[in-house]
């Protein structure tokens with residue numbers, strides 16, 4: 001197990017910085033995700049880790065070994081890393097076992113040791129019974145597990161995964177999330193997982209690097225990203241919620257019910273702090289008493305099975321999302337209690 005240090009790494013294509021002074025320190029054996037919208041530079045960062053792209057500035061270290069810097073470039077095959085792609089990249093003319101064994105066969109491994117390595121890798125992804133099948137005779141999820149076994153066989157220190165579930169349907173993705181967690185638990189390898197799907201990143205990684213336009217927006221655990229997003233942009237990217245202007249709080253501060261409700265009742269010119277309110281922190285009072293402070297109009301009601309999602313409009317004109325256990329009528333006036341909020345940094 002070896003840790004990875006990414007120190008102010010920059011990659012430019014022409015004038016455009018696809019990755020801009022990105023720094024991350026990844027612990028040995030950690031499972032991390034690079035998360036961000038399309039074009040934010042996730043794949044470019046992963047390709048620099050793998051050695052398929054050079055870096056323009058900054059450095060990448062694996063343990064105390066420098067893999068890349070402006071004047072160093074260790075080739076991919078000498079980095080002790082393995083990469084899993086969205087497209088699986090299996091050889092169609094080779095059996096499952098031959099696909100899995102290919103990287104170590106290239107290194108000259110043969111005989112009983114070879115057989116044992118392949119067998120162990122297949123067992124780790126629970127595909128021992130499929131060794132002689134051809135890839136075409138497997139489901140998408142099974143193919144992705146063959147790709148995982150193939151990267152395991154060479155005992156890499158780091159496994160890089162580029163949107164490995166993007167080609168699978170929703171149900172299979174959920175099953176594969178279990179396979180990935182299991183894979184990580186058994187191998188203890190350092191895993192760097194690229195995705196634009198926040199729920200996938202939250203379910204899998206112990207820490208997530210949220211990227212935006214080549215830069216690191218926030219680097220934190222899934223819980224911290226959800227409860228304490230740094231900026232308005234992260235707050236709108238992770239989970240559901242509403243951003244309200246409040247006359248209370250300062251960036252990085254949690255507001256309790258009393259302060260939040262008071263801050264919302266202030267006059268518009270004093271309400272300058274952006275505050276994130278998650279729907280689970282809103283109580284809807286269908287028939288509020290006449291003196292209830294905060295009111296809203298129901299604009300939309302969506303049935304989500306376990307609850308109703310209420311789209312509300314405050315008197316200030318701001319939109320608010322809430323959950324409720326029963327359907328309410330569109331156009332109806334309701335009272336609200338906001339139990340807590342999180343104060344955000346303004347947009348740069």
Ligand SMILES: Nc1ncnc2c1ncn2[C@@H]1O[C@H](COP(=O)(O)OP(=O)(O)OP(=O)(O)O)[C@@H](O)[C@H]1O
Pocket residue numbers: 013018036037038039040041042043044045196
């Ligand atoms: N070889 C290249 N030449 C020129 N520009 C490139 C090259 N590779 C990537 N880019 C640009 O760099 C930026 C980041 O691309 P990258 O593929 O890393 O994004 P991404 O976050 O992985 O996106 P996606 O989720 O769509 O794969 C984009 O603007 C892209 O057009």
